[in-house]
Amino acid sequence: xxxxxxxxxxxxxxxxxxxxxxxxxxxxxxxxxxxxxxxxxxxxxxxxxxxxxxxxxxxxxxxxxxxxxxxxxxxxxxxxxxxxxxxxxxxxxxxxxxxxxxxxxxxxxxxxxxxxxxxxxxxxxxxxxxxxxxxxxxxxxxxxxxxxxxxxxxxxxxxxxxxxxxxxxxxxxxxxxxxxxxxxxxxxxxxxxxxxxxxxxxxxxxxxxxxxxxxxxxxxxxxxxxxxxxxxxxxxxxxxxxxxxxxxxxxxxxxxxxxxxxxxxxxxxxxxxxxxxxxxxxxxxxxxxxxxxxxxxxxxxxxxxxxxxxxxxxxxxxxxxxxxxxxxxxxxxxxxxxxxxxxxxxxxxxxxxxxxxxxxxxxxxxxxxxxxxxxxxxxxxxxxxxxxxxxx
Numbered sequence: 001x002x003x004x005x006x007x008x009x010x011x012x013x014x015x016x017x018x019x020x021x022x023x024x025x026x027x028x029x030x031x032x033x034x035x036x037x038x039x040x041x042x043x044x045x046x047x048x049x050x051x052x053x054x055x056x057x058x059x060x061x062x063x064x065x066x067x068x069x070x071x072x073x074x075x076x077x078x079x080x081x082x083x084x085x086x087x088x089x090x091x092x093x094x095x096x097x098x099x100x101x102x103x104x105x106x107x108x109x110x111x112x113x114x115x116x117x118x119x120x121x122x123x124x125x126x127x128x129x130x131x132x133x134x135x136x137x138x139x140x141x142x143x144x145x146x147x148x149x150x151x152x153x154x155x156x157x158x159x160x161x162x163x164x165x166x167x168x169x170x171x172x173x174x175x176x177x178x179x180x181x182x183x184x185x186x187x188x189x190x191x192x193x194x195x196x197x198x199x200x201x202x203x204x205x206x207x208x209x210x211x212x213x214x215x216x217x218x219x220x221x222x223x224x225x226x227x228x229x230x231x232x233x234x235x236x237x238x239x240x241x242x243x244x245x246x247x248x249x250x251x252x253x254x255x256x257x258x259x260x261x262x263x264x265x266x267x268x269x270x271x272x273x274x275x276x277x278x279x280x281x282x283x284x285x286x287x288x289x290x291x292x293x294x295x296x297x298x299x300x301x302x303x304x305x306x307x308x309x310x311x312x313x314x315x316x317x318x319x320x321x322x323x324x325x326x327x328x329x330x331x332x333x334x335x336x337x338x339x340x341x342x343x344x345x346x347x348x349x350x351x352x353x354x355x356x357x358x359x360x361x362x363x364x365x366x367x368x369x370x371x372x373x374x375x376x377x378x379x380x381x382x383x384x385x386x387x388x389x390x391x392x
Contacts, residue, residue, distance in 0.1 A: 001065025002089045009057045014075040016231040021071035023048040032068040032114040037061045051225040052122040055255040068114035069096050077109055123258050130240035137205045139233040142226045144201040145194035147352050157264025161220035162194040171204040171382050199349050204382035220262035221248050229257055280338045282364040283378055290354040292330055296320045297347040299328050306344040306390045311336045343369050344390040353385035
């Protein structure tokens, strides 16, 4: 194989795939990317078995063929080459020359390639009903879901993965009885939920249901794979998503990502999202409360993670006590009219939530000392964080 590629056409892709090729899959070949020539283009594939990526990029084909080359080495080399054009030449079997000139006279690397026959085959999936959504929306959904990272020894599927549901109608519409047509069937709510048992995020985005998706069962997408997907999502433009068999598929322009779904059931948490008149809503300036909690979190540690929140007489008092470090105390004026409420929370969960919410004001929804705290923006009540209290 002998080809030449413009550096600008592949450098961003090479950076984005490092997280996939860098994962330990148990197969050495998955540290490589597979390059296959097409007519005036190359196909680039990479996989860690759980996640597969394929992209097509323009190239000059001097001699067709297929090579497997270490993704990290190739990226590091291309990144450091100052010329706009990169030349690849498989001079002899599995020995690949990379240079910035066609003859390799000025600069060249000779890299040992992999056996292309050992490279895992990516899935061939056809007739997928795609939903076209804003790339920025899906990127935000992923950001919310992947804020909650499972611990290293976690085995439960609903903790390792985020639930994605395509629900006909608006978020607040009740599920129709069997055989009934859903209300607002011309609309579609795309909902993603992530939890680790101590906190939860939920994001809802509403679209025109032009493709008529009727599936209401959630699919479980590995959070690690979603983190890789977000690298390919831009602030502008659209992206197509779909699922078929055991795969979740993300497609944009000439790039496509396949993700193996997790097997397992996600718990029914809809009761947590239901409106509850007994919950008092407190609106607070996001920057002010975030900075206050950050100050109180300074004295927390692995053994002393919690801080005390006390709502009383139009004030929020926060107290952190750590016998290994010391004690801190601060209060903030809030509009609280209910009975005194005192709870302990992990302050870092609140900081994560405030980083996700982009509005200037945040809403706290409280109900008693043993109930979770629900956080959202003042205007967007569909996207929420739920934080469970700790034992005092």
